[in-house]
Amino acid sequence: MSNRNHDRNDDAELDLFFDAAQRDRPDPSDGLMARVLADALDSQARQAPPARGARRTVPFWTQLRDALGGWPALGGLAAAGVAGLLIGFSAPAALGDLTVAVLGTTSETDSYLVDLMPELDFDIAMELNEG
């Protein structure tokens, strides 16, 4: 019984200390507050996804350029296109000479007609005559 009274007295006395500690709450320094906030903003900058409105959309032409291999590839493509056009509009004389040398004919039409299987015409004619 006396032990219980003793404990009760101790509790009451301790409560005075706990109450005092609750009232006497230590304030963090402004320096700590500033450091914690700086950490928070820094972490946020590293982690936060970009705001929806600020999302960067890649234009179609940029996507196409990148898909083809960037500016160097586009340069080569443009040069080849220009060369093709020039050859088409004004074939240089040297090209005609080359055609004659390779195909042995001067006719422009003949240049495109190459009989790859000349015997086949004969075989078909024979079959028709015999049939």
Next chain:
Amino acid sequence: MPFDARSEDPDDLLLRRFAAGDAAAARELTLRLTPRVFGHALRLLGDRAEAEDVAQEALLRLWRIAPDWREGEARITTWLYRVTANLATDRLRKRRGVALDSVPEPEDGAPSAMQAMQDESRAQALQQALDGLPERQRQAVVLRHIEGLGNPEIAQIMDISAEAVESLVARGKRALAAVLTGRRAELGYRDE
């Protein structure tokens, strides 16, 4: 820098806004949580500089896990008390062997009222007595009687049963009473 803004948003909602990149939420969480985390660290460590380091580190961990925080699983303050206690325990273990008397006295202020003076001297005496308790007893007593938490939350923070919390608190209080009773006259708490 003024640190006086307050809002009524729950911590979870603020942390979600923080994770989405809201700078105002970062500021609000800093204002809300730093005093509490620092206060708890100081009670456990009894040293202001170390308590500041621990508070900064505990909050840094919160900022880092913010994007992965699972709402409703635990209260943010519960999680913070736990992280703070773990960090404080690590520091206490490192400096184990340092005599109680060498724990620095809190700075002297210039209190304007008798009550403030008495509170301060009692809080200091309590802190010195707390510093002499085993870590787990100290943590349980601080969470229960200074932070004002209930046994279920303390059990969650300390990862033990509510009964174990009760036992730690009871033993801690008995030890505190034994130390503080000897300082009755000095602290004048018979005048109440």
